[in-house]
Amino acid sequence: MASSPLNEGLISFLATHAPNDAFAETDPVKASQTLFPSTTYTDAERAEISQWVITSSHVGSPSEDAAKSAERLSSLNTHLSSRTTVLGAKPSVADIALYQKLAPVVSNWSPEERTGEQGYHHIVRHVDFVQNSPLFGLKLADKVNIDVDNVIFKIKPIDAKAEKERKKKEKEAAAAASAAASGTATPTTLTGEPAPEGKKGKKEKAKGAAQAAGEAVASIATGKPTAAPEDAQTKKKEKKEKQPKPQKPAPVEKPLSPALIDLRVGHILKAERHPNADSLFVSTIACGDPAGTDNTSEYEGQVVRTVCSGLNGLVPLEEMQNRKIVAVCNLKPVTMRGIKSAAMVLAASPRVVEGEDSHKGPVELVNPPTDAKAGDRVYFEGWEGEPEAVLNPKKKIWESIQPGFTTTDSLEVGFDVEAVPQLSGEGADKKTGVGKLKTAAGLCTVTTLKGATVR
Structure with a gap:
């Protein structure tokens, strides 16, 4: 067309x-x-x-x-x-x-x-x-003056399931009323049960059908069920013998790979200190999720995730405002001091020897390419593939893969396969090399930290 x-x-x-x-x-x-x-x-x-x-x-x-x-x-x-x-x-x-x-x-x-x-x-x-929204990038001298705080009546979010059921009931009630008005309604059309034979005249039957139709419509409006017409007999359906459900085949487990981790460009729209934890920031981040995605909400017209990060005291709060980052989007959400966190912000810090404080800093956020947009897929060269919807915590996928996240001497973020024995192997077939972290717009980098760990 x-x-x-x-x-x-x-x-x-x-x-x-x-x-x-x-x-x-x-x-x-x-x-x-x-x-x-x-x-x-x-x-x-x-x-x-x-x-x-x-x-x-x-x-x-x-x-x-x-x-x-x-x-x-x-x-x-x-x-x-x-x-x-x-x-x-x-x-x-x-x-x-x-x-x-x-x-x-x-x-x-x-x-x-x-x-x-x-x-x-x-x-x-x-x-x-x-x-x-920067998504549209309209250059407007005059905008509609909208005060987002001036809401006279706060509407409740729509329950999609309830809305579907309501429309279904309205259709059924309308059909019943239409049948009654045309004089063709029978107890069968209203109750789904056959009517018993009787000696009532056509007019009386039509009257009873119309009354039942009216009651059906009323039941939609009031939400209360109505009794079936007196002429209708309810028959107990014989219980069918339950057949054993066929077992679903076990899902094919994907091989271990950095591609299982859902890395995306995120846009921090705002960040603030956690009200109940001195070490945490709470950020509102657009990650390109469609409306209705689990563990998301809406902020300034965008679908966002709430993310808690242990960066307070390591990264200035002003550096967390209105900036692009790389987010891990398929970790299982966790509640941190009363606030559910639905992603993780990637940051680099120097490697430490065993026994040293791994959170003492300095810390630098991973920078996606300048032209990258919120929701853009981020992946390691040579490790492309579809990520898991949610990483199973029991399988320790993130814990197995993260040790390979590193920064290079040229300040690029990459994946060092040698740091993950399950992937590198041994002997003559041992894999080596660093796959660089990138989006369609270019490579992801840090500001100064070389040979750092990224998590």
């Missing part, structure tokens, strides 16, 4: 405010790829981008009547309730198209329209995210 071209207004907006010469592309998918070259889109997402660009031209349009406009805004607000961007987590030109149309509308909204009980909370959050 061919994409609808970008309209002149959006092209003009991109030319003035967006990076990467995206205005030169009239196709929304190509414009998205120009804006976000490291993002890939599925065929379904490509079609969705084009559809959202079309939709954006109608959302908030002054030519729409008030009822239609409110319906469109409500639908968009619901869509964004569980998404960071319109695609979920991936940015696209569709987000900018919506911002272009909605920014002047949101500017004129009252506090009640923005964050009241019936307000468009998620649209306001999306507008604030697009105009301020």
Whole structure:
């Protein structure tokens, strides 16, 4: 299906405010790829981008009547309730198209329209995210004035399972009511059980069916189950003999490798001292996780992890603010003095002999390449592969691999295979060499520490 071209207004907006010469592309998918070259889109997402660009031209349009406009805004607000961007987590030109149309509308909204009980909370959050996030990099002289602390009505997070069940019940109730209204409803359609034969007339049967349908709809509204119609008989289903479930084959265990460790570029959005531990910092870090990922939350429109690091007194707090780091993202989360930590920040320190304090410093954070983005995969040359979802603490994978993490004389971070006997082997087949730590944008480095350990 061919994409609808970008309209002149959006092209003009991109030319003035967006990076990467995206205005030169009239196709929304190509414009998205120009804006976000490291993002890939599925065929379904490509079609969705084009559809959202079309939709954006109608959302908030002054030519729409008030009822239609409110319906469109409500639908968009619901869509964004569980998404960071319109695609979920991936940015696209569709987000900018919506911002272009909605920014002047949101500017004129009252506090009640923005964050009241019936307000468009998620649209306001999306507008604030697009105009301020470095992900989009919009150059805007005038932004929508949004006070994130001025929230009139705090909405509860949506329970996806409960929402699905609610919609299912609404459908069933609507079907029952429709059948009753047409005079074709029977106890079978309402209860799933066959009705017993009787001598009741058609009118009486229809009346009973309509009453049952009304009760079914009422049960959805009140959340209370209703009794089955008096004509319906409940039959106990004969219990089927349980068949033994086939055993699932044991998962194939991946061989030991640095690639099992999920290393990513992280962007520290803020860091502060732990309220209950003098040695810890608590950082809010964007690691490229999609919305809804376990052990994440949302901060300033981005999906983030909370990370506790034993760096207080070793790294100045100001060096932890608004900077890129390398994070280990698949260690099992641990609670440190009341705060759950969902990742680890990689840092280098001098090697010490047995008996010395291994945490005395100095300490330097590992620096990803300047052009690297939050969520970019970080890996060692020669050890590419898919990481584990979560490292099993019992298997001691991190403890086995970490001794090979080192820095070179040229201040690059690498993996020294000789430091891990399980991988290096012995004799004539012994493996040697250092695989450098890198992203697609280049190598990871430290500032001054040579031959240091990294953990």
